[in-house]
Amino acid sequence: xxxxxxxxxxxxxxxxxxxxxxxxxxxxxxxxxxxxxxxxxxxxxxxxxxxxxxxxxxxxxxxxxxxxxxxxxxxxxxxxxxxxxxxxxxxxxxxxxxxxxxxxxxxxxxxxxxxxxxxxxxxxxxxxxxxxxxxxxxxxxxxxxxxxxxxxxxxxxxxxxxxxxxxxxxxxxxxxxxxxxxxxxxxxxxxxxxxxxxxxxxxxxxxxxxxxxxxxxxxxxxxxxxxxxxxxxxxxxxxxxxxxxxxxxxxxxxxxxxxxxxxxxxxxxxxxxxxxxxxxxxxxxxxxxxxxxxxxxxxxxxxxxxxxxxxxxxxxxxxxxxxxxxxxxxxxxxxxxxxxxxxxxxxxxxxxxxxxxxxxxxxxxxxxxxxxxxxxxxxxxxxxxxxxxxxxxxxxxxxxxxxxxxxxxxxxxxxxxxxxxxxxxxxxxxxxxxxxxxxxxxxxxxxxxxxxxxxxxxxxxxxxxxxxxxxxxxxxxxxxxxxxxxxxxxxxxxx
Amino acid sequence: xxxxxxxxxxxxxxxxxxxxxxxxxxxxxxxxxxxxxxxxxxxxxxxxxxxxxxxxxxxxxxxxxxxxxxxxxxxxxxxxxxxxxxxxxxxxxxxxxxxxxxxxxxxxxxxxxxxxxxxxxxxxxxxxxxxxxxxxxxxxxxxxxxxxxxxxxxxxxxxxxxxxxxxxxxxxxxxxxxxxxxxxxxxxxxxxxxxxxxxxxxxxxxxxxxxxxxxxxxxxxxxxxxxxxxxxxxxxxxxxxxxxxxxxxxxxxxxxxxxxxxxxxxxxxxxxxxxxxxxxxxxxxxxxxxxxxxxxxxxxxxxxxxxxxxxxxxxxxxxxxxxxxxxxxxxxxxxxxxxxxxxxxxxxxxxxxxxxxxxxxxxxxxxxxxxxxxxxxxxxxxxxxxxxxxxxxxxxxxxxxxxxxxxxxxxxxxxxxxxxxxxxxxxxxxxxxxxxxxxxxxx
Numbered sequence: 001x002x003x004x005x006x007x008x009x010x011x012x013x014x015x016x017x018x019x020x021x022x023x024x025x026x027x028x029x030x031x032x033x034x035x036x037x038x039x040x041x042x043x044x045x046x047x048x049x050x051x052x053x054x055x056x057x058x059x060x061x062x063x064x065x066x067x068x069x070x071x072x073x074x075x076x077x078x079x080x081x082x083x084x085x086x087x088x089x090x091x092x093x094x095x096x097x098x099x100x101x102x103x104x105x106x107x108x109x110x111x112x113x114x115x116x117x118x119x120x121x122x123x124x125x126x127x128x129x130x131x132x133x134x135x136x137x138x139x140x141x142x143x144x145x146x147x148x149x150x151x152x153x154x155x156x157x158x159x160x161x162x163x164x165x166x167x168x169x170x171x172x173x174x175x176x177x178x179x180x181x182x183x184x185x186x187x188x189x190x191x192x193x194x195x196x197x198x199x200x201x202x203x204x205x206x207x208x209x210x211x212x213x214x215x216x217x218x219x220x221x222x223x224x225x226x227x228x229x230x231x232x233x234x235x236x237x238x239x240x241x242x243x244x245x246x247x248x249x250x251x252x253x254x255x256x257x258x259x260x261x262x263x264x265x266x267x268x269x270x271x272x273x274x275x276x277x278x279x280x281x282x283x284x285x286x287x288x289x290x291x292x293x294x295x296x297x298x299x300x301x302x303x304x305x306x307x308x309x310x311x312x313x314x315x316x317x318x319x320x321x322x323x324x325x326x327x328x329x330x331x332x333x334x335x336x337x338x339x340x341x342x343x344x345x346x347x348x349x350x351x352x353x354x355x356x357x358x359x360x361x362x363x364x365x366x367x368x369x370x371x372x373x374x375x376x377x378x379x380x381x382x383x384x385x386x387x388x389x390x391x392x393x394x395x396x397x398x399x400x401x402x403x404x405x406x407x408x409x410x411x412x413x414x415x416x417x418x419x420x421x422x423x424x425x426x427x428x429x430x431x432x433x434x435x436x437x438x439x440x441x442x443x444x445x446x447x448x449x450x451x452x453x454x455x456x457x458x459x460x461x462x463x464x465x466x467x468x469x470x471x472x473x474x475x476x477x478x479x480x481x482x483x484x485x486x487x488x489x490x491x492x493x494x495x
Numbered sequence: 496x497x498x499x500x501x502x503x504x505x506x507x508x509x510x511x512x513x514x515x516x517x518x519x520x521x522x523x524x525x526x527x528x529x530x531x532x533x534x535x536x537x538x539x540x541x542x543x544x545x546x547x548x549x550x551x552x553x554x555x556x557x558x559x560x561x562x563x564x565x566x567x568x569x570x571x572x573x574x575x576x577x578x579x580x581x582x583x584x585x586x587x588x589x590x591x592x593x594x595x596x597x598x599x600x601x602x603x604x605x606x607x608x609x610x611x612x613x614x615x616x617x618x619x620x621x622x623x624x625x626x627x628x629x630x631x632x633x634x635x636x637x638x639x640x641x642x643x644x645x646x647x648x649x650x651x652x653x654x655x656x657x658x659x660x661x662x663x664x665x666x667x668x669x670x671x672x673x674x675x676x677x678x679x680x681x682x683x684x685x686x687x688x689x690x691x692x693x694x695x696x697x698x699x700x701x702x703x704x705x706x707x708x709x710x711x712x713x714x715x716x717x718x719x720x721x722x723x724x725x726x727x728x729x730x731x732x733x734x735x736x737x738x739x740x741x742x743x744x745x746x747x748x749x750x751x752x753x754x755x756x757x758x759x760x761x762x763x764x765x766x767x768x769x770x771x772x773x774x775x776x777x778x779x780x781x782x783x784x785x786x787x788x789x790x791x792x793x794x795x796x797x798x799x800x801x802x803x804x805x806x807x808x809x810x811x812x813x814x815x816x817x818x819x820x821x822x823x824x825x826x827x828x829x830x831x832x833x834x835x836x837x838x839x840x841x842x843x844x845x846x847x848x849x850x851x852x853x854x855x856x857x858x859x860x861x862x863x864x865x866x867x868x869x870x871x872x873x874x875x876x877x878x879x880x881x882x883x884x885x886x887x888x889x890x891x892x893x894x895x896x897x898x899x900x901x902x903x904x905x906x907x908x909x910x911x912x913x914x915x916x917x918x919x920x921x922x923x924x925x926x927x928x929x930x931x932x933x934x935x936x937x938x
Contacts, residue, residue, distance in 0.1 A: 185832065189832060189833075189834040192834060193744075193748065195740060196740045196743055196744035196748065197744055198740075199737045199738075199740035199741040199744065200740070200741035200744045200749070200758055202737055202741065203761050203765060203805070203808070204757070204761055206804070207761050207764070207765060209776055209780055210768070210772060210775075210776045213775070213779035213784070214772075214776075214779065216779075217779060275539070276539045276542050276543060277539075277543075279535050279536045279538070279539030279540075280536065280539040280542075283535075283537055283539060283540050284536075284540065287533050287537075288540075296540050296543075300540070300543045300544065300547070303543065303546065303550075305858065305920060305924060306550070306862075306917070306920075307861075307862025307864065307891055307916065307920070308862075308864065309864045309891045309894050309895055309898075309913075310550070310554065310862075310894075310917070312895075312898070313554075313894065313909060313913060314550050317557070317898075317906055356546045356550070359543050359546065360543075363543070387525055387528070388529060388532075388533075389529045389532035390528075390529075413769075414767070414769075416769070417769020417770070417771065418769070419769070419864070420864050420865055420891075423865075423895075424895075424898060444771050444865070448868050448869070451774075451778065451868075451869045452868055452873050465775065466775060469771070469772055469775040472769060472771070473769075473772050476767065476768060476769055476772075477764060480763070480764050480767045480768075481764065484760070484763055484764075
């Protein structure tokens with residue numbers, strides 16, 4: 001039976017359990033003449049939980065474990081000369097057996113008789129059924145495939161019996177246990193609490209998942225490329241994913257040019273966004289009338305809601321060509337030779353557009369912090385005769401400074417992790433330059449480049465993306481933690 | 496005397512009044528600085544608004560034409576001699592699939608224009624005016640109804656992308672014809688047909704319904720919309736319950752200890768982790784480890800769920816916090832258990848806030864591109880996905896792919912797609928704002 005069918009049978013049983021639990025509780029309470037401890041619905045839920053939880057846990061465990069068990073068993077049945085081969089060859093053979101097994105399922109009785117004729121006879125039959133076999137196989141694989149099919153059929157049959165049996169057993173046990181004095185509500189609430197805790201643990205699991213998955217790939221990357229070469233290399237030239245005959249040492253994986261590009265572009269973006277964002281925040285917080293504020297603040301925040309791919313496209317088709325043509329005009333006026341010194345894809349283009357994206361982050365974060373400064377400080381300063389701008393510069397900003405620095409760090413971490421704008425606007429050439437008019441590339445661009453297209457999961461060319469991702473993760477993590485620390489520490493001052 | 500002296504000195508004093516010494520506290524300078532500061536602020540706000548205006552103007556001005564597609568009305572004769580010259584259609588079904596349908600359209604166009612299509616050069620230019628998509632259009636008509644062969648039907652066929660661009664005035668016709676993609680002959684025909692109303696812009700349903708195509712005029716984002724819809728459904732089904740459950744635990748039940756502190760810091764951090772890192776996680780865990788198919792909306796939905804989870808948790812916790820403690824005390828006071836208090840009283844009151852946060856989180860997920868690139872959503876998918884396990888793309892990924900196309904007509908298509916995406920986002924955010932306005936309660 002398919003997993004979906006099993007699931008729906010268990011769900012039907014669950015509904016039965018709920019109804020049965022409720023009625024049983026009512027009946028037994030009436031029979032014994034006592035009041036139920038909990039409301040009747042809780043007895044229904046009590047029976048329902050006993051029905052689904054054990055059976056679904058068993059189902060999940062079975063689905064996770066059985067493929068691995070069958071896999072080992074099939075490998076054990078391989079002839080001795082195959083077992084003597086390397087792990088990789090055995091893996092290939094196993095993949096072959098898998099696809100033969102899948103193909104065999106599509107054959108009817110009559111065609112099955114031809115299977116015994118050996119691999120060469122089988123191949124065209126399978127091909128006609130739409131299962132193309134990659135390489136040349138050997139005859140033992142057919143036996144293994146038949147065995148594999150047999151085992152997985154048996155496993156599925158037993159899984160169906162066990163899961164449905166366990167669901168039934170749980171149902172019966174729960175109904176048998178129901179008495180008026182049983183504290184059904186407490187049991188149900190305990191189960192709900194465990195579920196709530198489980199949900200909140202998912203956040204932790206995600207972080208652990210990120211770190212572990214990237215760490216394992218990164219370690220296997222460092223097996224072929226030394227860590228020192230990665231972290232301190234100044235040349236990024238990964239070549240193409242390993243073709244036949246080349247070795248991993250062909251590519252050079254230097255992080256420095258990518259990191260430089262990332263930081264440079266983020267710096268240009270911050271250079272644009274921070275003054276505009278801060279001034280906009282102070283204007284909106286201190287000077288703007290309520291009408292102007294109600295109109296301008298949401299509009300600026302719209303900038304934060306626009307997907308970054310839209311900014312990337314804006315940079316690609318509008319800002320980049322505009323800067324290029326502008327620079328051509330300028331050099332035409334100054335030197336008489338109209339060559340553009342700004343390239344369409346450049347640090348400046350990417351930084352400028354990313355800066356636009358960051359304006360609302362800076363302004364609304366700073367706005368919150370500025371308005372959080374206690375009214376008394378502002379009034380005190382104004383009462384002593386300071387102008388508003390003096391109050392702003394000499395009283396409010398210093399008081400809000402830690403918070404603003406925290407906000408800027410958060411913004412910077414966003415700039416460093418930004419992907420789509422730089423993918424479309426910064427270029428792909430990894431080089432070290434200080435000229436903002438030339439293209440540079442970033443860590444995120446290279447992650448995308450290395451991982452789109454056909455993947456071979458063992459080559460350093462793809463694994464390097466995980467090393468880059470891990471580096472990015474730790475940089476942003478550091479910035480975020482430091483920012484949150486500063487913001488928290490600052491908040492304590494006024495509370 | 497004294498009077499005299501007094502009266503004598505008084506006019507003296509009034510003639511030369513004692514100079515009042517104003518201590519220079521730089522009031523002028525300070526007011527000037529004040530005005531400057533205020534101006535800087537105003538300019539900054541205006542720059543921000545100008546950027547928004549420029550961005551939207553750039554997209555809309557490039558993209559609004561994408562919703563019109565130039566079409567040509569042709570009386571197409573389904574000539575048996577061209578479709579099925581040997582009369583094998585009944586015995587060999589490949590004949591109808593492989594027939595030279597574009598020739599039918601070319602002939603019809605030649606007839607409409609009154610030119611001789613037996614000249615090869617003329618025929619090539621004529622066929623250059625009609626989109627290659629006419630092949631599938633006519634083929635589907637014939638396959639639907641074989642009896643159509645030999646009859647004449649008046650239908651609208653799409654014009655080629657270059658003619659479309661020329662008709663919309665996006666190609667500079669003043670340059671020499673060797674340097675543009677439509678030549679003078681074609682432009683002349685185009686103008687003639689347009690004058691007769693045979694060639695005109697019609698509402699472009701293809702951009703909403705078609706799948707991927709390498710020809711701009713037949714490319715659409717139907718597959719991407721379905722893919723995005725699947726993903727949003729998965730995010731809603733996974734992230735909303737898990738996010739709400741996690742927030743309830745953290746806000747209502749969790750003891751204040753290191754473990755909950757750790758979870759808190761973690762959630763705040765996850766909200767700020769670059770989205771591309773979630774893509775790497777999805778690639779390593781869901782595709783590489785769990786063996787789910789690449790390009791499937793299921794994987795995309797899972798990755799986006801993980802990404803949206805922190806947003807939903809933060810919004811839900813704020814909504815739960817806003818419910819006043821008196822409600823909790825009242826519920827507990829009349830004998831509700833803590834669980835009943837939360838699920839019967841606090842949660843319903845917090846629901847509007849949770850919903851608003853969820854919609855905003857969904858809008859974020861809808862516009863997210865980077866993680867989807869890594870899990871293989873950059874795929875040429877022409878067929879509609881039947882289930883979330885089938886290959887699909889997403890709206891922003893489709894925009895990314897079109898942005899990378901070299902052809903001029905794709906710029907218009909990309910901008911059109913961006914307009915559609917922004918419409919979706921605007922609709923979601925406006926819904927969130929309306930919900931907040933209508934249901935928000937202040938205690």
